[in-house]
Amino acid sequence: MKVKKLEDYSPLKPTGIRFSVAFCLAFSSLTSCLSGCSSPKPIQADSIDRTTYIDTTVSVYGPYVAYKLPITNGVKLANPIQLALGPEGVLYGTNQTGEVYSLHDTNKDGLEDMALLYCNVKDVGLRSPSGFTSRGDTIYIGTAQQIRAFLDKDNDGKADTSWVFFDSIPHSEHPYEWTNGLSFGPDNWLYAALSTDSWNAAPSPDPNGYRGSILRISPNGKIVKKAATGIRSVYGLGFNKYGDLFFTDNEGGGNLTEELNRLVKNGYYGHNHAKYKNDTTTAPELNLETEVAPSGIEFNSFDNYFGGAGGNLFVAYYGPGERWTRGGIGRIHMLRAGDGSYTYKEYAVADIPKLSDLAFGKDGSLYLASHGKADYWYNAVYENEGSLYKLVYDPGLLHMPAKSRKMPDKALSKNAVEAGKQLFAERACLGCHQVDGATELLGPNLKDVAKRLTREEILEEILKPSERIKPSMMALRVIKKNGQTMSGRVVGSNENQLSLMLIGNHVIEIPGDEIKETVNETKSLMYEGLLTSLTETEKDALLDYIVSLSGSTAR
Structure with missing residues (x-):
């Protein structure tokens, strides 16, 4: 059977459907495109009514149905953070609390209902299993402290042995230190991303500059090389069929937008200049706009039709921190030219809150991990939080009329903007705030802020500045040994000194041996009551101006 090339598929015209129960009952069976098929094949129907599990709160922008998986047996979901195919094509997930589990459909209705424990990284003293890949029958888990290999020797579905694959990771107890995006490349080396330490007031010694880099690790785990530096919070990376490595990164700290990047050998990607001191920045391939905070990514195979999305890159978005209804999926149609360059077009696929990862299953459907509520540090503090979804292609929905996802902006008055x-x-x-899209002062740059937050959310950020604080904008109180106390934002640090930006945007360098204690502040550096004396007309005008910074046209 001839496999279609990407250029054979025209970009799928996005359609928007908010499914109602009555509408979905009209479909008596599900369909999915199996690997190798040019047209979809129906999933075997049975007596179980799967429409019960359709999430009617999900808005979908394409010919798909979103099912919330009824994981009622085995491991309980606790802020799921990873999804990936493992040995034998079995789908695996991980919890923020440490469990690694395989997913199974025990009643054969096409929806997984059991999570079978494979291992728990806490049993070997590790935390945050935020990276997952496999090679042969061995599973590799990236954690804050190390990359560890696990093996199920007796094939009972549970790992019975494990060993350290790579542990030369600068590690402290800072909760944002993760090892993400594990992926074996065409060279059989393992690629992994270590999140930045730029927001850590007491980072571990890092003489090799590993943290904030993408590492390339030899098949035996003995040799490591930096493939790229200057990354901020790279959660997803993956190779396409041409062997090119793509990865996403989050806006902030030198990253002007939510980014899709392509690996350039020894490239510097713009974050933490104080650490890497590189003046040549590799620009993003694409500024991502479906949502905020891209997380996991997954290339669809070229022979998985999935509604005309063969070869497309799918991106999960977590959404703004602690805004529990935000999050989604984007789809990027990519075309590679003869010279190796690419062109891109991004489409919204669905709005599902707090997505941390996604993976295509053996049947060609797209599985999604919704992290759910957590504390400020993404720790699991709510019982049994999070969900897993299965997005199934249904050709019966192709005839549905297109619907715009974007909410209409309020018309801006030129006089009000001024x-x-x-x-x-x-x-x-x-x-404290620049608007040029380049300069970061004590507060975040507000250029294009309306592309990340709604008008109502912007107002809430002003009225309640301490309600939700972006990680890199958190204030730190430094208490020196001489009794002096100062508060500001960490803009750089290493084992020898701390760079702190104070109110007025003045940066001071504090030697590490002069610091007695550091304390994370719970209050924003922006004080409350900024709008107290303004009239409603003035508040609207201020919001008009801030919204206009995202390119809205005043009339």
């Missing part, structure tokens, strides 16, 4: 700009200056907002 008045808001004046208020922005009078309220000293410019003292």
